[in-house]
Amino acid sequence: MRVLGVDCGSTSTGVGILESDGRGTRVLHYGAIRPGRSQPFAARLEHIHRELERLVARFHPQSIAVEQVFQAYNVKSAMQLSQVRGVVLLAAARAGLTVSEYSALTVKRSVVGTGRAEKHQVQRMVQRLLALPGVPEPTDAADALAVALCHLREETTRQRLARNV
């Protein structure tokens, strides 16, 4: 099972690709897509979309996992994030990948064990769980790995439950 986790942002979109074979989880790639701030917004979206398509072509994930945009952001940044999210969902649909969305609460609960975890605790747990030498940088990449990890755990649970029914 391979998943591409994405942490949407118009100046930096974090990405992380994980593979799970049922026994363990392997990090295949992580980083951030950073279109130049001086570009028009449409060109930034195009840059993000093109890089996502490259990652999908290179790593062949079966699904994309994204965090739900938190509605309590200020409206302007929620709208900017949503435009990025639109092209992320489009990349998934064009490649025939499933899209799974998780709330920030679910990601924290899944990775740290509590929905009240701080951002740096999530990043530390991502490092530990994936046996990385340090906290993944940039932090957007760590956030993308967190949502990918959350997806693998939720998916494994769903599959176990389905088998027991």
Place this chain on the structure above:
Amino acid sequence: MRVLGVDCGSTSTGVGILESDGRGTRVLHYGAIRPGRSQPFAARLEHIHRELERLVARFHPQSIAVEQVFQAYNVKSAMQLSQVRGVVLLAAARAGLTVSEYSALTVKRSVVGTGRAEKHQVQRMVQRLLALPGVPEPTDAADALAVALCHLREETTRQRLARNV
């Protein structure tokens, strides 16, 4: 000068293509892209994006004109609209088209002459100015024609001013 006006919406995205030769304005196409509501959201975005790419390939507009998402909408619908907007801007960037954004106020002022115009007044003026036999249906198409018309007028003014400088 050819422009594709787009009125973003996740259930219905209005489109209108106008051509201006300096003497008059001609309607080349109008209508609405309506992805099925039963589809997952990512598939709806993909449908909208694909249809826009088809229109661009068929009519070769030089630019896309969209209305700015009004920030006072409720956050949830602003976020849905913004995701659609993301794939519209992406279609523009992929085709190398310029993107022009206009506030609802600017569109009303440009088409009707006052920013306080009602929706039905804008639609009537679109009908009159484009010499259409009736108010363009669906209303999303009329809204798309309105923003396209606004763009042609603003652009003509900009070009005139540039020549006089």
